[in-house]
Amino acid sequence: MNGPVPAPADVFAYVSGRIEQAAHTLWPGATIGLGPHVPSVTGYVQRVDVDDRPLFAKVSLLGSSLVSVLRGTCGDWAAVKAKQAAYSATPGGLLERETIQYGILHTARLRAPRIAGYAGGVLFTEPLIGPTLADLLAKEPQRTAELLTAVTGELTVLDRPDLTALVTAAAIPERSVHATFTRKFNGISGHAYLTLTGNQAPMLAEVVARLRKVRLVGASAAVIYGGLKPEHAVFPDGGDDRPAFLDPGMSLGHPEADLGKLFSRLVLGLIASPPPGAGTAAILGGIGQFVDAASRGLEWEVRAAWLRQLVVVWLMDTINILTTYLTAPAGLPLPEQARMVIDRADAVCTMLDRASAALEGRADGPAMWRLTLGHAGTAAGR
Numbered sequence: 001m002n003g004p005v006p007a008p009a010d011v012f013a014y015v016s017g018r019i020e021q022a023a024h025t026l027w028p029g030a031t032i033g034l035g036p037h038v039p040s041v042t043g044y045v046q047r048v049d050v051d052d053r054p055l056f057a058k059v060s061l062l063g064s065s066l067v068s069v070l071r072g073t074c075g076d077w078a079a080v081k082a083k084q085a086a087y088s089a090t091p092g093g094l095l096e097r098e099t100i101q102y103g104i105l106h107t108a109r110l111r112a113p114r115i116a117g118y119a120g121g122v123l124f125t126e127p128l129i130g131p132t133l134a135d136l137l138a139k140e141p142q143r144t145a146e147l148l149t150a151v152t153g154e155l156t157v158l159d160r161p162d163l164t165a166l167v168t169a170a171a172i173p174e175r176s177v178h179a180t181f182t183r184k185f186n187g188i189s190g191h192a193y194l195t196l197t198g199n200q201a202p203m204l205a206e207v208v209a210r211l212r213k214v215r216l217v218g219a220s221a222a223v224i225y226g227g228l229k230p231e232h233a234v235f236p237d238g239g240d241d242r243p244a245f246l247d248p249g250m251s252l253g254h255p256e257a258d259l260g261k262l263f264s265r266l267v268l269g270l271i272a273s274p275p276p277g278a279g280t281a282a283i284l285g286g287i288g289q290f291v292d293a294a295s296r297g298l299e300w301e302v303r304a305a306w307l308r309q310l311v312v313v314w315l316m317d318t319i320n321i322l323t324t325y326l327t328a329p330a331g332l333p334l335p336e337q338a339r340m341v342i343d344r345a346d347a348v349c350t351m352l353d354r355a356s357a358a359l360e361g362r363a364d365g366p367a368m369w370r371l372t373l374g375h376a377g378t379a380a381g382r
Contacts, residue, residue: 019034022117039338141282144289145287172248225258265317268337314372
C-alpha cells in the first residue's frame with residue numbers, strides 16, 4: 001500500500017456521490033435528497049428521498065466490510081476507488097446477487113422490501129416499517145419460542161427445488177458464518193488481525209485455535225438465509241402476523257447455520273443491553289424450548305451432532321462480529337449495539353472461552369448446548 005489508508009470522510013463522500021449519480025440514472029429529472037448515513041460495519045447504507053419517496057440506498061465496497069476497507073485491507077484510497085469502479089461495472093457483484101435474491105423471496109411469497117431500482121452498483125429498496133424480532137423480544141420475552149418458530153417457519157419454503165435452483169445460481173456464500181471465519185482467521189494474517197483487538201487478543205486467539213480444529217460434517221445442501229439476524233426480521237403488523245426479511249445472503253450450507261447466527265446475535269444483544277427483570281432468563285429459556293422442539297424426533301446421534309455444530313456456528317459468528325467491532329477504525333460510526341458490545345467485550349470473551357473449552361473435552365452435543373446457554377446467561381448477568 002503506497003498511500004494512506006482510506007479515510008472515513010473521503011469514503012463516505014465518494015459513496016454518497018455514487019448513490020446520487022445512480023439515483024439520477026434511475027429517475028432522471030427527479031428531485032434527489034440525500035439523507036443520513038445509517039451506521040453499519042458492513043455495507044454503506046444511506047437514506048434517500050426521490051421526489052419525496054423514502055428509500056434506502058446500499059453500496060458494497062469491493063464486496064468487503066467497511067471496517068476492512070477503512071483499515072486498508074483492500075489498499076490505499078486511490079487503489080480502492082480504482083478497484084471499486086471496476087467492481088461496480090462487473091456482473092455478479094454482491095449487491096447484484098442480493099437484488100436477485102430479493103426477487104427470489106418475492107417469488108417464494110415471503111415478505112420482503114420492494115426493490116426500487118439497481119444501477120451502478122447501488123441497490124435502492126423501499127423501507128419496511130414495524131418492530132424487529134429484537135424489539136419484540138425485548139418487550140415480550142415470554143414469546144421467544146413462538147416468535148422464533150414464526151421466523152424460521154417462514155423460511156422453510158426456500159427448500160422447494162425450484163427455489164433452491166434459483167438460490168444456487170445467485171448464491172452469496174461469502175456471507176456465511178464459516179466462510180467469514182475462515183477468511184478472517186487464516187494463518188499469519190489471522191494472527192496479525194487478532195492483535196488489533198488489543199487486550200482481548202490472547203483469549204480470542206485461544207478460542208480461534210479451538211474452533212479451527214472443528215470440522216462441520218454432514219449434509220450442506222440446505223438453503224440458508226445467510227443474514228438471519230434479529231434486526232433483519234421485521235413485523236410490519238406489529239408481531240401478530242407474518243414477518244418480513246431484510247438483507248438476504250442466501251447460499252447452500254449446513255441447516256444449523258441460520259440458527260447459529262441468529263442465537264449469536266440475540267445473545268450479544270442480551271449481553272449488551274439485558275432486558276429488565278427476568279427477561280434474559282425468559283429469552284434464553286425460549287431459545288432452549290425452540291431448539292428442543294426443532295430437534296425433537298431426531299435420532300440421538302443426529303441430534304447430538306446437530307447441537308454440537310449449532311454451538312460451533314454460534315461461537316464462530318460471535319467471534320466474527322466481535323473482532324469486527326473491536327478493530328473498527330476511529331471515525332466509522334457504529335450501531336448503538338456495537339458500541340455496547342465493545343463496552344462488554346470482557347464478558348463476551350469470557351463466554352467464548354468457556355463455551356469453546358468444551359470442544360476440547362468429552363462433552364457431547366446436548367451437554368455442550370446446555371453449557372453454552374448457561375455461559376450466555378452468566379455473560380448477560382442473568
